[in-house]
Amino acid sequence: MDNTKSKSSFKAKIQKLGTNLSSMVMPNIAAIIAWGLITALFMKSGWIPVAKIAELITPMLNYLLPLLIAYCGGRLVYEERGAVVGAIAVMGVIVGADIPMFLGAMIMGPLGGWCMKKFDQLFQEKIRSGFEMIYNNFSAGIIGMLLAILGTYIVNPLVTAGSNFMAKGVDWIISIHMLPLANIFIEPAKILFLNNAIGNGILVPLGVQQAATAGKSVLFLLESNPGPGLGILLAYMFFGKGSSKASAPGAAIIQFFGGIHEIYFPYVLMKPALILAAIAGGVSGTFTFQLLGGGLKAAASPGSIIAILLMTAKGAYFGVIAGVLVAAVVSFAIAAIILKADKSEDDDSFAEKQAQMQEMKAESKGQSVMSAQAAQTSVESYRDVKKIIFACDAGMGSSAMGASLLRDKVKKAGIENISVTNTAVNKLQDEQGLLVITQEELAERAAERTPSAMHVAVDNFLSSPRYDEIVANLKALTQIDSQSATEEQPKNQNSTDNVDNIDVSKVKEVTYVRHDQHVGTATMAVASLQALMHKAQKTTKVTATAIDDIQDDASYLVVATPEAAKNLRLRYTNLQVLVVDNLLTSDQYPALVDKLN
Known part of the structure; x- marks a missing residue:
């Protein structure tokens, strides 16, 4: 039991690290796309060469993007004060560097926020009334200055050496055509909801650096390629069973055109052998990208075929489209074999499977039959809920769709004064009256950030029986309150038995x-x-x-x-x-x- 808990905590820490890296890049994807579009359109070899506009390319790459990343990194640790100090600190790494300092920004941003936070913890409460503004401004300025100097003399040389080493390593792997093997690790990691951490935390910074010199990078496609997921969902359409088969067409549209890759993860988790299909699709797709010269000018986020085609470099369309198609075909073929060979009973629905799992859990704890008193206690546990937040790794995509589904159910049930929103798990704030709904993989981290909140973990944001349970309990509270207010009328309007x-x-x-x-x-x-x-x-x-x-x-x-x-x-x-x-x-x-x- 302790071993299981230890593994869970280690996994949560890895996810937290990956999410922190991703959270520095994700808010700035729009800026990276803007830089990519300006580069693709107006550089000397672009679609519409304009020398004056092309002057934006280098300053945006070398200054704007690292500053934005460092700002977000500092804010992640210590709100606005940490963000400002992080932005100051990264300038010491940027100045004098001959490469884009994305890695330096990921170091100096959080470091600046952490130093500012610790300094305030030591001295902020000791400042006398009337001197707060002087303390706030000068403490942040002095710490920012010292970190900028530290960055200039120590962090800059280390990051430059490290970046050059990684760049040469990537170039070497590409030159010997071994890059496709990276998908052996990327695809399983995606299923564990580390897709944003891998894509935005690792591949995007390296890809930007490569695209700045080569004009395009295949690294942008390693995680965002929608082909493997599309192939698996198509296999479910033809060879699946029950509602997993029925829901696969809609999921395929959302995944391929909407770019929400998380939607196919539950399908793989239902049949773990399908991870082989995902890996084979990813490896074959990346091999095709390399073979035919596919590559993007900048990150494609979300991983939609539309975003990918918009970011495709001039002359690389055939390689990109071919790589996506090959990945889809290969993953489809292997997934079809796995699903056809599966002799298990029809899975009537995701909801039924999840309900059965909850029932078995209850039975193992001697709670298979809920008494009226226990049911009442379950309902009462929802009495303080005033706000419902869906939390996923990035705070976009799947959590937004889950929030939309539950919001519609709450509205139809006539429940008022309860908001339903979504956010990233690392942005959760602990408060009373909060119900947090998250994926089971992220439940531990959500609980750490919001210990006072009520928590519900689901397998799939787009299809969970827990939503009906939540709505039923909230609705029951309104009915209980209504009956209490009118005790002289024990039967309400819908109590017609005959x-x-x-x-x-x-x-x-x-x-x-x-x-x-x-x-x-x-x-x-x-x-x-x-x-x-x-x-x-x-x-x-x-x-x-x-x-x-x-x-x-x-x-x-x-x-x-x-x-x-x-x-x-x-x-x-x-x-x-x-x-x-x-x-x-x-x-x-x-x-x-x-x-x-």
């Missing part, structure tokens, strides 16, 4: 709840009731609707089994519910039809 309690004057539509396990039952029930309605010459509409799409209005009468009725009453307060023992053959239907219009 036909006698239905207000038929309000009913405009009778609906059955449709869900994955009982699609056929709901459809047959609709047909059965429609036949009775037609025979009695009644015109009230009869439908089958997903539970999230039901409108909370008394004009809707939902026919449900006792188990489904409990869930409906947790979610909705106004619609009317008719409880029946059997959706197909209830003895209440004749009386219902007789009363309806």
Whole structure:
């Protein structure tokens, strides 16, 4: 057990280091793209050569980009004061260097923030009233000056030597055509949600340095190539099972055109052998890029085919497109073999698998059956929630989509005064009333940053049964509060158990709840009731609707089994519910039809 915990902590530390590197580059991707576009369009050998505009290229590369990276690095450690000191400190590394000082910025930025933070911890509280501004300005200025001098004489030579060594190493690997082997490490690391750390923390800085001299770099394509993920998702489309097969087309569109690679990670985690398909696709794609001269002018972020084509260097389009296609074909072929050879049972849905996992966890702890008191405790744990934040590695892409999904569910449930947003896990701030939703891989780091918050970990931001659980608990609280406020009326508007309690004057539509396990039952029930309605010459509409799409209005009468009725009453307060023992053959239907219009 201790060994498992140790491995988890080590993994969290590696992820944290990678995310910190990424967090210095990610906010500045727009600046890197701007530099790449100016270079591609207006340099001497660009698409539209303009000498005057081309003068921007060198200053942006040597000064603007390192300063921005160092600023973000300092801010990461100690907010604005750390950011300013980090920017001052990096100037000592920049001046006199004959290479872009990205690595130097990643060192001096956080170092400046850390030094400023420690100095303030020692002296800030000892400053007398009225002298705060003098202390703040001069302390930051003096520390920035000292670090800039340190950077000039010590860090600059070390980083220059290190960068030259790494550049020669990369050039050597490229010259002997061994760069594709890097994907053996990159693809598995991506599945562990280290994709942003690898791409923006390591490959982008090296790629910018290479592109500054060669006009393009294949390093920008190693992590951002959408081909391997596309091939795996296409294999699921043809050879997958259950809802993983059904959801693969949409996931492929989001991954290939939207550039959100995280969307295919759960598909690989479902069948770990598919990592071989990802590796083979990455290796073959990189080999093709090298063979046919593919390369980008600047980073493509997100890793969308659209962003990649926009950043492709002049004359390198054939190599880039061919590399993406080859990666997709190879990963598809291997993934297809793996999926066809898989003899396991159909995976009915991601949600069902995750629900089964949670159930098995509960059973192992003797919690397989939740009592009414335990359920009430679970609901009450949500009482203080005022804000929900989705946190992922980069704070973009998958977490934004997850937040959008839950925001829509919260809105449909009529829950007010609870905001749903997204951010990067390293930007989380601890506060009361916060519910943090993150991927299981990042749960430990999220808990470290927000110990006071409530935490929910999910396998996949785009498909999790925990979202319905969260909405149901929040909705239950509103119902509990409503019932407490009106104790003289123990039954609320939707507590209609039988036909006698239905207000038929309000009913405009009778609906059955449709869900994955009982699609056929709901459809047959609709047909059965429609036949009775037609025979009695009644015109009230009869439908089958997903539970999230039901409108909370008394004009809707939902026919449900006792188990489904409990869930409906947790979610909705106004619609009317008719409880029946059997959706197909209830003895209440004749009386219902007789009363309806």
